[in-house]
Amino acid sequence: MLTITLSKGRILKQTLPLLEQAGLIIAKKELNSRKLILDTNLTDVKVIIVRSTDVPIFVQHGATDMGITGKDVLLEHGANNLFEVLDLGIAKCKLMVAAESKNRLKQNTLKVATKYVNSTKRYFQNKGQSCEIIKLYGAMELAPKVGLAHCIVDLVDTGNTLKANGLIPFEYIEKISSRLVVNIASFRTKNAQIKSWIQNIENSL
Ligand code: PRT
Ligand code: MG
Secondary structure (H helix, E strand, C coil): EEEEEEEEHHHHHHHHHHHHHCCCCCCHHHHHHHCEEEEECCCCCEEEECCCHHHHHHHCCCHHHHHEEEEHHHHHCCCCEEEEECCCCCCCCCHHHHECCCHCCCCCCEEECCCHHHHHHHHHHCCCCCCEECCCCCCHHHHHHHCCCCCEEEEEECHHHHHHCCCCCEEEEEECCCEEEEEEEHHCCHHHHHHHHHHHHHCCC
16 A cells, blocks of 8 residues: 655645646545545555645654655755655745845844744855744735834745735745655655656656
């Protein structure tokens, strides 16, 4: 048996066609059911679908053998006990620093609102910029408006969300896309099966 954890939401939408191409099909009926462990067209492959931030947890602890999640999630969570084996090139965006104006970034201690606490700390530490991080779980764009922070660190795709909120992306931190990850122990014990899936998925990119 091989088990795979997928991310819900926008990553899932782009993952399903990719997996189909690689020979793994999850029927609509399964996707729409309330079941937590989904059957596939293959009797020896099962799938679970969870929030993208939970994917590394399932894979790291060996609850499933493989997973698909965003690089942003992996950077934030750390990659203990898992291998990042493939860049799927889907759900692409950039992690960026955005503010109302460049001047707002000129602070002795920069107040930054973000849900990416670790990536943000690492970035400003490397720049030698002292910062205070305000952890939010959403609506980061609000923070500069209401004086909660000088800037935000968030994912940017088209830039429309920033623009609609009077923010400009000034600094680029990281290129983000979704990655295939594998539990380290599974990689050893199910090596042939996992390698052939990596190959199948890579061929369908
Ligand atoms: O609740 P949470 O947002 O954590 O998860 P979710 O279940 O809502 O997942 P979802 O569907 O939002 O997917 C999150 C994952 O998709 C991220 O971890 C990234 O790996 C990936 N991804 C790719 C993105 C974006 N692009 C993206 N643009 N996740 C979020 N956004 C948001 C961004 O935070 C901002 O609010 O979209 C807005 C910016 O988009 P533009 O096009 O206006 O620039
Ligand atoms: Mg979201």
